[in-house]
Amino acid sequence: MASAEEQSSTIDAKVMVRLQPAGDAPIMQQRNYKFLYVNQAFSPSPDQTVRHLYDCFGGEGKLVLNYAKTPMWG
Amino acid sequence: MADDREILRELWDGRIPTSFSLASNEVRKHFSKHVKVEHQENPMWFEFDGTPLQWHRPLGVLYDLAVMNSDGEARPPWSLVVHFDNYPHQEILRLDSPQAVEMNFMSSIKEADFIKHAGKIISTMQKKDHLQLWQGLQNDKFDQFWAVNRRLMERMSGEEGFKAIPVRIYRGDQMILQKLYKTIGPERKKRTLQDLLDEAFPDEDNSDARKLDEKTLEV
Numbered sequence: 001m002a003s004a005e006e007q008s009s010t011i012d013a014k015v016m017v018r019l020q021p022a023g024d025a026p027i028m029q030q031r032n033y034k035f036l037y038v039n040q041a042f043s044p045s046p047d048q049t050v051r052h053l054y055d056c057f058g059g060e061g062k063l064v065l066n067y068a069k070t071p072m073w074g
Numbered sequence: 075m076a077d078d079r080e081i082l083r084e085l086w087d088g089r090i091p092t093s094f095s096l097a098s099n100e101v102r103k104h105f106s107k108h109v110k111v112e113h114q115e116n117p118m119w120f121e122f123d124g125t126p127l128q129w130h131r132p133l134g135v136l137y138d139l140a141v142m143n144s145d146g147e148a149r150p151p152w153s154l155v156v157h158f159d160n161y162p163h164q165e166i167l168r169l170d171s172p173q174a175v176e177m178n179f180m181s182s183i184k185e186a187d188f189i190k191h192a193g194k195i196i197s198t199m200q201k202k203d204h205l206q207l208w209q210g211l212q213n214d215k216f217d218q219f220w221a222v223n224r225r226l227m228e229r230m231s232g233e234e235g236f237k238a239i240p241v242r243i244y245r246g247d248q249m250i251l252q253k254l255y256k257t258i259g260p261e262r263k264k265r266t267l268q269d270l271l272d273e274a275f276p277d278e279d280n281s282d283a284r285k286l287d288e289k290t291l292e293v
């Protein structure tokens with residue numbers, strides 16, 4: 001059984017991560033934001049991987065993440 | 075799911091006997107009131123067998139993984155070491171405020187609802203409902219928690235079931251596995267746990283129930 005890491009490296013698929021500002025966060029210039037959300041809904045666990053997030057919440061090669069300077073969606 | 079009240083109650087009442095001891099290099103008195111003044115503001119963290127516990131993971135999962143990794147030595151009571159110093163930032167999530175735990179919990183609830191109902195239930199809830207969930211859990215109030223949680227665990231009217239089941243599979247030190255698992259399979263057949271395991275581990279024989287011990291499921 002290959003580990004998840006090995007598995008994902010053998011899958012020839014790239015996920016485009018689309019970062020969208022939320023609230024008064026400016027369009028990305030700095031790289032550090034305090035809050036990150038998936039589909040304008042919830043914060044993923046910080047140890048979650050992009051592949052799993054894409055599998056569960058992405059589609060058509062894209063995963064939408066929102067970034068913010070203050071808590072936005074609860 | 076929300077109707078199996080007796081099972082829900084049994085799960086809720088599950089306990090892990092645990093003994094806590096303060097790390098020997100820190101003040102050996104009785105926890106927070108007595109630790110060195112300069113450490114009192116530090117976040118507390120637990121260690122088992124040399125490994126810091128991931129505070130954002132379910133306790134039952136942590137215990138099962140601990141038993142699995144220590145050749146069964148983690149028989150109850152589970153002996154944890156309590157630390158107030160040298161927070162292992164590299165290994166576990168930061169814990170800057172008590173609210174971090176609540177936010178982590180609510181995020182999991184929302185993520186799960188997104189998988190089950192496309193987020194339609196959680197988005198109709200009010201702040202007080204969120205608070206009731208959290209406080210019910212925190213204060214061990216089964217009825218308070220389930221009065222709100224049952225809405226999250228019911229199928230929506232007009233739906234055959236959840237859109238998909240929120241499940242994470244833990245395997246020792248390996249990465250967590252999380253995918254979308256539909257409740258209805260081909261030919262409209264209801265899918266079983268066996269189907270889920272076969273999909274997650276297509277190269278393994280998942281029919282042996284003992285093998286399940288090697289994977290810890292969180293649903």
